[in-house]
Amino acid sequence: MAKLELTPIWDKVFPQSDKVEHSKVTFHNRYGIELAADLYKPKGTADGTKLPAIAVSGPFGAVKEQSSGLYAQAMAERGFLTIAFDPSFTGESGGSPRYVASPDINTEDFSAAVDYLSNREDVDPEHIGIIGICGWGxxxxNAAANDPRIKATVASTMYDMSRVSANNYFDADDSADARNKxxxxxxxxxxADYAAGDYVRAGGVVDPLPDDAPQFVKDYHAYYKTPRGYHARSLNSNDGWNTTSTLSFINMPLLSYIDEIEAxxxxxHGEKAHxxxxxxxxxxxxxxxxxxxxxxxxxIPGANHTDLYDQVDIIPFDAIDGFFTKYLK
Structure with a gap:
């Protein structure tokens, strides 16, 4: 595995907390892809202490310097060791070709994060949870259904990427004819991609906004295309995923076995979220x-989809803390 080049500076879209220690780490998944993560640990943790841990990723098309890092840092302030990681093929993580999304590999990324956390001397391997935001919810x-080492799961402002890929929004194109087209x-x-030797990308968030853009597209623009959330490595802030990534989501329903989650x-979710x-x-x-x-x-009353990305007065961190404290501490 090639050594990853990790940015040494603080380049998040949120301010750094003085209550946690921050460092950068790497780990690999079972496909041999090296993943990059930011690690957040409560300051003043005594030597030899084994902390409950949480791995965080998302939203779909974001990077760890955005929403997932904000969640990870906030939970570290509350006493958990956390990592926010870039999924395979994105951000500072490895994997080639770039900008590919996969229901299998990206589910595996969560379990790979559990592999890594379980082997840290400062983590209690019996008390590991995960947070997925948007598409990573x-x-x-999906990871929780398949990996019993995950003792508690939070999905915030969740997307079912298989459903929206196969059926379009609100299941508007839920037919064999539409899917076959x-x-x-x-x-x-x-x-065409094979002939060109490269992959056409689907485009990130629409910019400039058309006058008739739906409100949720305006909400995405307000996050990804403004100083509020723009990041140079974020797919949604720039050119988006490889267009053909959609194929695997159409063909692999993500949430088939979630009724078997024991943990x-x-x-x-926001009340006003599309x-x-x-x-x-x-x-x-x-x-x-x-x-x-x-x-x-x-x-969450009055909240839209992207409010739960970064609005710290709206994201229910106290409730998330209470949930993980109950089940991980």
């Missing part, structure tokens, strides 16, 4: 599963 639920377009793009799950139905439907499946008693859906 779906990956987190999309498959044909993407298959043609594969042919606790907390879903958090994506709210993803969490509500996931929660219905969790409620019908083998252990509904430790599953919870929290709706």
């Amino acid at each position: 779906g990956m987190a639920l 999309l498959r044909a377009q993407l298959a043609a793009q594969r042919t 606790p799950v907390l879903l958090i 994506s709210r139905y993803f969490s509500e439907d996931a929660y219905k499946k969790l409620e019908q599963g083998i252990n509904p008693a430790n599953k919870e859906l929290m709706i």
Whole structure:
């Protein structure tokens, strides 16, 4: 595995806390891809202490210098050792070609983070949780269904990337005809990409905004395309994913086995979020599963999708802390 080049400076879109120690680390997944992460640890932790740990990633098309790092730092302030990692093929993490998303590999990235945390001397391997934001909320639920080492999971402002890829927003194109047209377009793009020796990218958040842009697109623009959340390595802030990444999500439903998750799950979503139905439907499946008693859906009054990316007066960090304290400490 090639050695990763990690930025030595603080280049996050949020201020650095004086309550935590920050460092950069790397770990690998079972496909041999080296992943880059920011590690946050409560200051003053006594030598020999084994802390409960949390791995964080997301949103879909973001990097660890954005929302996931904010969540990780906030949870470290509350007594957890945390990492915010860049998924495979993105940010400072390895993997080639670049800018590929995969329901399998990106689910694996969470379990690889658990591998790494479980082997740290300052982590209690029996008390590891994960947080997934936006599209990585779906990956987190998928990882929790497959990896019993994950003792508690939070999915914030969650997207089911398989569902939105296959059916479009609000299931508007949920038909075989619509999917076959999309498959044909993407298959043609594969042919063209191979001939060109490169991969066409889908484009990040629309910029400039058209007058008729839906409100949720305006919300994305307000985060990814302004100083509030713009980052040079963020796919959504720039040219987006490889277009053909969509194919694997159409063909692999992410949330098939979440009703078999035994460990606790907390879903958090904004009342006004366009994506709210993803969490509500996931929660219905969790409620019908083998252990509904430790599953919870929290709706944040008045919040939209991106409010839960970075609005610290809206993100329910105290509730997240209480959830992880109950199940990890």
